[in-house]
Amino acid sequence: MSEVWTLGIDIGGTKIAAALIDPDGVVHGIRTIPTAAQEGGQAVLDRVIAIAGEVVSEAEHPPAAVGVGTGGQVDPHTGEIVFATELIPGWTGVPLRRRLQETLSLPVWVDNDVHTMALGEATHGAGRGVRNGLYVAVGTGIGGGWVLGSRLYAGSRGLAGSVGHVKVEINGRPCTCGGRGCVEQYASGPAIAEHYRRLRGLASAPEGRDVMEAMRAGDELARFAVQEAGRWLGFALASLVNAMAPEAIIIGGGVAEAGEPFFEAIRSSIAQHALPTARSTPVRKAALGPRAGLIGAGVLARQGLAAERGSL
Ligand SMILES: [Zn+2]
Incomplete structure (x- = not known):
């Protein structure tokens, strides 16, 4: 089972990537096309099927299964898009798993793209060796994914890991979700x-x-703004650490590129607010970059296949 190659697919709002993922999590024969999300869900699905077919037809090692990470909330049991924002109009309700299985004649597993990033980092990236960890992507928004017992925990209908909407202030800043006081409004880019x-x-x-850039050039106010975001995020993470006690937290996304000022603020905030035995929970920078989701999609397929064959 460990020698299985898989096809990983990563579907974002701007591009779709597909590649073969080898047993060590290395990406081979990657292809990328624009999502053209404005053309609607059906057109996006057609493009996913086309790019997947191309990678499979050129594969030296034929994949045994397909893993997909996509924007939106995904029911991991049905592989259907439960909810997607207008990032991909008409994506909600698309039976992604069923349609891909029909056309590729391979077993398919689908999950949210931040979830597959979490699985990629936990298996082949900064979280290697961590069985129970939390991945947080901080960029325009804030998303997350839990890996428990080395496998994804997607929660009821795939909602788990919505770290950006952890509340940090009652009656706080209004959020895109319709609520108030979500950490995304304090710690995102x-x-x-x-x-x-x-x-x-x-x-x-x-x-x-x-x-x-201003921070790196020595602008103290820029540094302060970055650190303040880290403090808010650490405040939210302290609650998650208390509730779930992960072995480590991995942080990726564009804001993680702010580096140590951001990470130091997160760590000191967790140290200040978490329970005593959780105060030194390691907080690490993600290691796989933009390919984390693709690699994680490959792992998702490998694990799904192994579980189905009863060898995991
Ligand atoms: Zn919110």
Whole structure:
């Protein structure tokens, strides 16, 4: 079973990637096409099927199974998109697993893309050796994924890991989810940029990456905005650490590129707010970069197949 090659597919709002994933988690023969999300769910599905077929037809090692990570909430048991935002219009309700199985004649497993990033990092990246861990992606939004017993924990209908909507303030800032006080409004890239705008008295907020560049150039206010985001995120993570006691937390996404000022703030916030025996929970930077989701999709397929064959 350990020698199985799989096909990994990563479906995001801007691009679709497909590749063969070898037993060591190495990516082979990657192909990438634009998602063209505005053309709607059916067109996106057609493009996924086309790119998957191309990779399979050129494969030196034929894949034994297919794993998919996609934007949106996915029911891992049915492989159906439970809910997707307007990032891919018409994606909600698409029976992704069934359609791919029909056309590729291979077993297929589907999960949310941040979940597959979590599985990729836990298996072949910064979380290697961690059986129970939390992955958090901090970028325009904040997402997460739990790996428990070395396998994904997707929760009821795939909702688990919605770390961005952990509440940090009652009656706090309004959130895109319709609620208030979600950590995403305090610690995401746009939240950092908005904080920096206020500190500097600018008319409009810069891009998150501009703030990081300013920080690296020695701008103390930029550094403060990044650290403040880390403190808020650490505050949210302290509650998750208390509830779930992961062995480690892996942080990826664009904001993780802010580096040590961000990570130090997260660690000291967890140390301040978590229960005594959880205060030193390791917080590490993700290691696989933008391919984490693709690699994790391959692992998802490998594990699914192993479980089905009763060898896991
Ligand atoms: Zn929210």
